[in-house]
Amino acid sequence: MSATGRNDVRLIKKYPNRRLYDTRTSSHITLADIRQLVISEEPFQVVDAKTGEDLTRSILLQIIQEAEGDGEPIFSTEMLKGIIRFYGPFQGMLGSYLEKSIQSVIDVQTQAGLQSSQAWSEFMQAQAPMMQDLMRQYVEQTKKLYLNTQNMFGVFSGLGGAGAGSSKKEGDEGQKA
Template identity: 35%
Template sequence: MAESEKPLLIKRYASRRLYNTETSDYVTLEDISGFIRDGREVQIIDLKSGDDLTRQYLLQIVAEHESKGESVLPINVLTDLVRSYTTQAGTMVPQFLAASFDAFQKSQSKWVENMNTINPMAKMPGFEAMQAQQEAFLKAMTAGVGVGGAWSGPSEDDSPKEGEDLDAIKKQLAELQSKLSKLDK
């Protein structure tokens, strides 16, 4: 197995400090979050017991981001997740979520690829503004997954220009989505 394919091993000491075995220094949850955003697989092991704590720490990272107002998961999804722990459907939920997120990433990649190729839709009025808004939305939904960096949020240039009517933007977006779905077929 190549070095870049191995997960980054993080050891948790009894003091609960996290130790990066590659760089021989201590790291924080924010550092670990950065490694993951950069496309690195991470494995967190308790030094004393040898238990794999990766899932526990990943959930803690998600919870911290959610508590800071960086909400990605809607309340109804969180509610359904909690509900799935108490039902027989709980055994299918992890596979379903993994398959759904994989499909989302693939469709995002295809969408970005289509948006980056020259096409007649690029001549539509307001197309560039819609494209910038869609890219910001996708970055927010994936928090930089596969992009290699943290999302900096939409800039002022991404917002609709003065005088643009919201209904016109919605209509253009619907037309764009219709054309994109025709391209997929």
């Protein structure tokens, strides 16, 4: 594969009628074709044909959504809920964690020489419950950290906020005695 550069990136245009057009082959393609580009590690970019807006992430999410509907999904309902909970203050941390985790799995695949899709599929099916459990534990630990942090800041915000009224009443009774 050649070095990554603008000329190496395959341009896919998405038209208002939802059709995808591969400018390299001058033909319409499907999401399955784009999935194959991902699998074969061919660099590409999907843009809106009218505005030029980059739609690559949106298309990739559509491919994931379709794949999740076929067969056994990677993301359980609880896992998806956990991911949704991370949007906000911990969003970057989870994204980085997931990216590094997936890269580690890819590295293991490469090092082990698991080139056949059947062997890779079997490997991943064996690892999926363990990976889901690790992610669940990670999400739970992060949730506890987040709640502990909120509780800590709740103590400090209580000094001048709504919590001050209730502690003031207790303090007033102590001062009157």
